[in-house]
Amino acid sequence: MATDLPLLLxxxxxxxxxxxxxxxxxxxxxxxxxxxxxxxSLRVPAGAAVGLVGESGSGKTVTSLAAMGLLPxxxxxVSGSIRVAGREIVGLTExxxxxxxxxxxxxxxxxxxxxxxxxxxxxxxxxxxxxxHEGVSKKDSFARAVEMLDAVGIPDAHRRAKSYPHEFSxxxxxxxxxxxxxxxxxxxLIADEPTTALDVTVQREMLRLMKDLQHEYDVSILFITHDLxxxxxxxxxxxxxxxxxxxxxxxxxxxxxxxxxxxSEGLLAAIPDPSVKGTRxxxxxxxxxxxxxxxxxxxxxxxxxxxxxxxxxSEPITLESxxxxxxxxxxxxxxxxxxxxxx
Numbered sequence: 392m393a394t395d396l397p398l399l400l401x402x403x404x405x406x407x408x409x410x411x412x413x414x415x416x417x418x419x420x421x422x423x424x425x426x427x428x429x430x431x432s433l434r435v436p437a438g439a440a441v442g443l444v445g446e447s448g449s450g451k452t453v454t455s456l457a458a459m460g461l462l463p464x465x466x467x468x469v470s471g472s473i474r475v476a477g478r479e480i481v482g483l484t485e486x487x488x489x490x491x492x493x494x495x496x497x498x499x500x501x502x503x504x505x506x507x508x509x510x511x512x513x514x515x516x517x518x519x520x521x522x523x524h525e526g527v528s529k530k531d532s533f534a535r536a537v538e539m540l541d542a543v544g545i546p547d548a549h550r551r552a553k554s555y556p557h558e559f560s561x562x563x564x565x566x567x568x569x570x571x572x573x574x575x576x577x578x579x580l581i582a583d584e585p586t587t588a589l590d591v592t593v594q595r596e597m598l599r600l601m602k603d604l605q606h607e608y609d610v611s612i613l614f615i616t617h618d619l620x621x622x623x624x625x626x627x628x629x630x631x632x633x634x635x636x637x638x639x640x641x642x643x644x645x646x647x648x649x650x651x652x653x654x655s656e657g658l659l660a661a662i663p664d665p666s667v668k669g670t671r672x673x674x675x676x677x678x679x680x681x682x683x684x685x686x687x688x689x690x691x692x693x694x695x696x697x698x699x700x701x702x703x704x705s706e707p708i709t710l711e712s713x714x715x716x717x718x719x720x721x722x723x724x725x726x727x728x729x730x731x732x733x734x
Contacts, residue, residue: 411471431450444631458473475578501587634685639652652691
């Protein structure tokens with residue numbers, strides 16, 4: 392079992408707004424208790440934006456839900472440590488978690504319409520967060536809601552605060568969700584694929600807004616995505632997940648210039664280059680294995696063009712620190728010349 396905590400930025404442990412160590416999550420399946428997140432460790436330092444990247448099924452969303460304390464208390468096993476703003480949240484009751492959601496940590500989800508109630512105005516839904524955590528009057532909390540709608544770029548905020556979610560576009564609903572998440576100025580914002588359902592223009596506006604709010608409100612961000620282009624625009628550092636494990640963590644520029652895990656190389660190669668026409672898009676063969684089919688050795692070996700028999704399939708591979716701020720889970724690290732984004 393890996394014990395080294397990957398350093399995503401120069402290590403100032405006391406500065407970590409989110410610190411996850413050796414997190415494992417199991418769910419009951421037809422195959423028995425099945426581990427879907429396996430010994431994950433990562434950090435989000437104060438003021439930083441950290442990307443968590445990987446294909447569907449890699450464990451990104453489960454990791455983020457665990458960090459928010461949103462996994463079901465029954466029918467789920469969580470082990471390891473999750474500290475938010477210095478407080479251990481594993482083992483807290485739902486009431487205790489509710490007290491810190493919105494104040495210490497907030498989350499924006501991929502499909503905002505599923506998170507907004509159709510029965511209440513957007514202003515009331517934002518104001519409810521303020522009343523819950525700050526105990527202010529209905530009038531004052533609604534005024535805060537209007538201010539926050541204006542801050543996230545909703546035009547004519549006072550009038551639109553009295554509108555219902557179905558009266559907003561998908562992009563505007565995502566801005567409302569961001570207003571709900573940010574109205575009490577949390578220390579940590581977790582964004583789970585927040586731009587996936589948006590068109591390219593709206594996506595760019597949303598990313599710019601999140602960066603502006605990050606600096607204005609001094610909030611740290613854990614950004615969950617499968618899109619390395621978004622990570623390059625949003626994040627200072629990145630952790631790459633595959634089959635429930637972190638396989639590489641480093642500063643964002645280092646990942647693009649010099650990937651050290653073959654899976655990272657494959658993800659970078661799959662980014663379309665609009666300047667190159669008439670060539671076949673690159674892809675990683677195969678698919679992420681189901682959790683009950685994870686090999687006990689390197690989990691990427693069956694899809695890896697660099698796999699070596701007798702080496703990559705002989706024993707479990709641990710996450711190793713290879714330089715300050717850099718960790719990789721590959722037994723052939725140092726032997727391979729992998730291609731970065733400019734390669």
